[in-house]
Amino acid sequence: MAESETSNIREPLPAPAKERRFSAQAIAELEEIASHYPERKAACLPALWIAQREYEGYLPPPAIQEVADRLGLSYAEVEGVATFYTMYNLRKRGRHHLEVCTCLTCAVKGAYEVVHRLEKELGIHVGQTTADGEFTLSEAECLDFCGAATVMQVGDKYFTQLTPENVKQVIDQLRNSADYTPTKLADSLVKLLIPGSSETGGGSFAPKDLVNPAGPML
Amino acid sequence: MPILNLLYENRDVQNIENLDVYEAHGGYQGLRRAVTLERQAVIDEIKTSGLRGRGGAGFPTWIKWNGLPKNFDKPHYIICNADEGEPGTYKDRELLLKLPHLLVEGMIVAGYACCGTAGYIYIRGEYVEPAWQIRKAIDQAYKQGYLGKNILGIEGFNFDLYVHMGAGSYECGEESALMSSLMGERGNPRLKFPHAPLPVIEGVWKSPTLVNNVETYCAATWIAKNSGAEYAKYGTERSKGSKIISVSGHVAKPANYEIELGTPLMELLKIAGGITGGKLKAVIPGGSSVQIRTAEQCEKINMDYESCSANGTLLGSGGFMAFNDKTDIVVLMRRTAEFYMHESCGKCTPCREGTRWIYKVLDRITSGAGRQGDIELLLDICSQIDGRSYCALGDAAAWPIVGAIKAFREEFEYWITHKRSPIGEDAVPPVPVVVNPLLTLTPA
Numbered sequence: 001m002a003e004s005e006t007s008n009i010r011e012p013l014p015a016p017a018k019e020r021r022f023s024a025q026a027i028a029e030l031e032e033i034a035s036h037y038p039e040r041k042a043a044c045l046p047a048l049w050i051a052q053r054e055y056e057g058y059l060p061p062p063a064i065q066e067v068a069d070r071l072g073l074s075y076a077e078v079e080g081v082a083t084f085y086t087m088y089n090l091r092k093r094g095r096h097h098l099e100v101c102t103c104l105t106c107a108v109k110g111a112y113e114v115v116h117r118l119e120k121e122l123g124i125h126v127g128q129t130t131a132d133g134e135f136t137l138s139e140a141e142c143l144d145f146c147g148a149a150t151v152m153q154v155g156d157k158y159f160t161q162l163t164p165e166n167v168k169q170v171i172d173q174l175r176n177s178a179d180y181t182p183t184k185l186a187d188s189l190v191k192l193l194i195p196g197s198s199e200t201g202g203g204s205f206a207p208k209d210l211v212n213p214a215g216p217m218l
Numbered sequence: 219m220p221i222l223n224l225l226y227e228n229r230d231v232q233n234i235e236n237l238d239v240y241e242a243h244g245g246y247q248g249l250r251r252a253v254t255l256e257r258q259a260v261i262d263e264i265k266t267s268g269l270r271g272r273g274g275a276g277f278p279t280w281i282k283w284n285g286l287p288k289n290f291d292k293p294h295y296i297i298c299n300a301d302e303g304e305p306g307t308y309k310d311r312e313l314l315l316k317l318p319h320l321l322v323e324g325m326i327v328a329g330y331a332c333c334g335t336a337g338y339i340y341i342r343g344e345y346v347e348p349a350w351q352i353r354k355a356i357d358q359a360y361k362q363g364y365l366g367k368n369i370l371g372i373e374g375f376n377f378d379l380y381v382h383m384g385a386g387s388y389e390c391g392e393e394s395a396l397m398s399s400l401m402g403e404r405g406n407p408r409l410k411f412p413h414a415p416l417p418v419i420e421g422v423w424k425s426p427t428l429v430n431n432v433e434t435y436c437a438a439t440w441i442a443k444n445s446g447a448e449y450a451k452y453g454t455e456r457s458k459g460s461k462i463i464s465v466s467g468h469v470a471k472p473a474n475y476e477i478e479l480g481t482p483l484m485e486l487l488k489i490a491g492g493i494t495g496g497k498l499k500a501v502i503p504g505g506s507s508v509q510i511r512t513a514e515q516c517e518k519i520n521m522d523y524e525s526c527s528a529n530g531t532l533l534g535s536g537g538f539m540a541f542n543d544k545t546d547i548v549v550l551m552r553r554t555a556e557f558y559m560h561e562s563c564g565k566c567t568p569c570r571e572g573t574r575w576i577y578k579v580l581d582r583i584t585s586g587a588g589r590q591g592d593i594e595l596l597l598d599i600c601s602q603i604d605g606r607s608y609c610a611l612g613d614a615a616a617w618p619i620v621g622a623i624k625a626f627r628e629e630f631e632y633w634i635t636h637k638r639s640p641i642g643e644d645a646v647p648p649v650p651v652v653v654n655p656l657l658t659l660t661p662a
Contacts, residue, residue, distance in 0.1 A: 087344070102650075105466040149472075
């Protein structure tokens with residue numbers, strides 16, 4: 001039955017389809033992380049990171065359901081956590097999520113000009129994704145590297161001292177890069193919690209192929 | 219000397235983030251010295267040093283350390299607050315990135331002194347690169363026997379250290395919200411003393427919990443190594459030692475500077491290369507939560523806890539932002555209000571609603587639709603948030619607005635009367651062009 005657009009009454013949402021996407025490795029990681037805390041519930045944030053990696057960089061309802069089931073929590077509880085933190089994506093992002101800091105220092109140092117240049121360059125507004133699914137553009141609250149304003153986070157990397165002139169250089173490099181994606185970011189955040197992961201070379205720590213236009217990245 | 223590199227002593231040593239280089243430069247000597255002392259003697263060293271919490275509130279560190287029960291009846295948790303989020307502050311970032319072992323050592327010292335059983339370093343989710351250095355440091359420390367069972371061969375001295383990554387929330391830098399987040403919940407603050415037990419009695423998982431800032435643990439390492447009396451030689455009478463100040467804004471050399479507490483503000487500004495693009499107009503000395511001061515008021519301020527509060531502002535977390543005379547204070551405050559609106563966790567009404575109203579009124583003024591009486595309205599809203607919220611985020615949202623109105627009232631009046639910026643065309647930050655207000659927020 002079609003609903004009137006102004007109606008506040010809607011059918012109850014169907015329960016999310018049961019889906020299991022955690023790989024054997026992901027389950028092992030989850031169990032390792034859960035063993036760090038006296039309560040299993042504390043692994044909720046890490047488990048959501050694992051889910052964000054396994055579900056292609058965002059958390060559709062089945063991902064939240066899977067986390068809830070694996071931790072013995074309710075769907076509502078996990079969804080409550082997932083919606084609280086800004087780094088959990090509830091909708092799909094572009095292959096590179098550009099988050100430009102426009103907080104105090106960055107704002108006075110020209111962050112809005114950088115944002116507007118990016119909007120022009122990509123043909124989208126803040127909050128949108130390009131048609132080819134390459135880039136999502138967002139404003140971010142303070143990324144806390146104010147000395148290097150303007151700062152932009154892409155995946156697990158910060159780009160610093162950006163200006164309207166040099167920001168295109170970053171975009172061009174990102175187009176050809178398989179790294180700095182939401183999935184890679186989630187992977188880093190999971191690996192960081194696993195003891196010994198620094199020895200096995202976990203995470204894409206060293207900047208391999210990207211240069212910061214304004215000089216070395218700190 | 220205004221510059222006082224205590225924590226930063228070895229910052230620029232090549233590969234200091236590696237354990238062998240760190241040890242070659244006196245690393246883990248603090249821990250080795252601490253374990254030769256009684257647990258209480260370590261806490262007394264911290265007391266002698268006069269160290270105060272470096273996260274913003276400036277609470278005496280030793281009182282927290284001394285507050286934990288001195289027994290092993292329950293597990294004791296040692297938590298490091300590395301959820302740095304205050305606009306203007308990036309000192310913890312550099313400490314994590316360049317001196318990770320300084321933090322790890324400080325936490326082990328705290329673990330020893332406070333009968334700790336496990337430690338967690340809560341790092342904000344955006345700090346992936348700094349967190350990798352911490353991960354590496356912890357892994358190396360385990361290998362070398364500084365972490366794990368029977369540390370340094372001492373029977374029964376067991377301490378485990380874990381990394382916990384946040385997921386993007388300013389609120390989680392608040393002690394009780396951080397504990398909620400660590401336990402896998404939304405980052406909401408909890409009831410505080412005297413309505414609830416102190417964290418040192420009942421914190422995470424109903425166990426005694428010590429929460430300190432990154433810089434505080436790093437300073438504890440220095441004190442463990444060089445003694446509290448040595449640390450107390452620096453600073454002023456009530457603000458001892460050094461403080462790392464993150465300088466940003468319109469300055470020639472923005473960076474982290476470790477200064478002796480009590481250094482005059484203007485001298486710090488000179489060290490940072492002075493103002494660029496015009497004359498000095500205003501300074502926010504301690505992060506976005508504290509009151510902005512005019513250039514004239516800055517002359518009198520020394521960078522220590524007492525002098526800052528005597529001059530109507532706070533040292534806070536040391537996020538020092540300087541602005542030149544092209545800066546539009548009203549638009550700047552609009553951006554500040556937007557930050558607190560976005561970061562309010564939504565638990566309590568004064569903060570959740572109040573931060574929105576502050577933003578709306580400031581947005582109205584800067585979009586040229588300000589009304590007579592808006593200044594009084596802002597002050598009224600702020601007075602209803604300040605001191606009435608669950609945690610300090612509400613206060614932190616109100617203080618900068620009240621401070622800016624007190625210091626730059628004529629600029630607010632100019633905006634309301636003339637519907638444009640008192641600075642003119644090239645004012646910074648520009649009033650953002652909002653295409654679709656629904657799109658400016660990050661899509662969830």
